[in-house]
Amino acid sequence: MRALLTWTPRILALAVLAGLGAIGASALKERPADTSLLGMQLPPDKIALTPAALWHGEYQKAAEARAAAALPPRPAIVRAYNQAQWNAFGTSSMASGSIIRGRKGALFEESYIEAHCGLKLKVDVAAMPDYARRLRRAQDWFEARGQKFVYVLAPIKTTWFPDLVPASYPCAAKRDSVYPAARRALTEAGIHWVDGRATLEAQRGKLGYEMFPRNGIHWNQLGVALAARAFVGELNRQGLATPALDWDIAQAPDEVGLDRDLSSLLNLRQPPKGWKAPAVTPRPVGPPGSGAFTVTAVNDSFFDPLALFLTQARLARRARNYGYLTLAPIEYRDGVAYPLTATPEIVLNDLIASDVVVLEQVESQTGGLVGRRFLDLVETEMAREAVSKPAALKHS
DSSP: OHHHHHHHHHHHHHHHHHHHHHHHHHHHSOOOOOOOSTTOOOOOOOOOOOHHHHHHTHHHHHHHHHHHHHOTTHHHHHHHHHHHHHHHHSOOSGGGGTEEEOGGGOEEEHHHHHHHTTSSOSSOGGGHHHHHHHHHHHHHHHHHTTOEEEEEEEOOHHHHOGGGSOTTSOOOTTOSOHHHHHHHHHHHTTOOEEEHHHHHHTTTTTSSSOSSOSSOSSOOHHHHHHHHHHHHHHHHHTTOOOOOOOEEEEEESSOOGGGGTTHHHHOOSSOOOOOSEEEEEEOOSSSTTOOSEEEEEEEOTTHHHHHHHHHHTTSEEEEEEEETTTTEEEEEETTEEEEOOOOHHHHHHHHHHOSEEEEEEEGGGTTSHHHHHHHHHHHHHHHHHHHHHHHHHHTO
């Protein structure tokens, strides 16, 4: 009896240790990381087990991160915590805390509020005329090659819903300072451009839908369709004969897809319901594979759904978008997206081979980094061509 009492705790301790070892081994077992949580950092690649990796702790940290990311309860735990924080405080730690809940539950991205309110501008408004003059030189160069150039100025949600910006963000009288300066500079420089804000404002309150969703940052399908029609109108004005763009519209059951790009990043158990949402279906003007033109764009994210819409309508034979030059290169054909490989040389070759060249920027980024990098790329080729032509004439 005494022996049994002596060994029982030891047996139990060994059993507990064995169980913990089995649990640890199971956790460290190679499993694919759960990717259902959007916008969260993926675990690092597996690190080779070496003395150096062990000594510096790299192997242990990587193994811990990979095991945590693969644990089955993780998504449910993260969503439950996020939901509690969102319900209690109206805030979220997701997306680095950049998603802001405004009035009537409208979601905003903080940087757009700051730009609209003049709190943090990312562009130099005083430099806008010089930027527009650079655009004009690039536009003239493309036109001399027989191409069309269109600058698309995309609106931002804060200018469509200024009354829904949270009261905690003070908007002084200097708010919305970039758009007027951009509009004036582009017009005075003679840029061929599509004014996304004016296009949408012309239809405000007339079609039964808002142009931006509650749960997303980009224009919704109706906003995209109206902007696409304005884009086609600009091409026709420049002499590129393009069929009229039309579509069918119905009310969607809820906001989906891109209309939830912000709420999806919150990773909630119960995502907020959307507002009355339009479902827009373009009417194709030709058979699959057809189209009046090809497009190559350097863009912020707003031109992606527009390019997709143009290919769904079979107006664009193909559209290649080099987002943020080029964080997200993608090609659209017949309404289907295909990933691209992008290098500066590939982008330049596509730009000079396309029927239509597009530079799209959101209002608050007019003259910003994406546009300047586009111009740097084009101006380098312009300078190279200017040097090579006299040399070619000399040897002819």
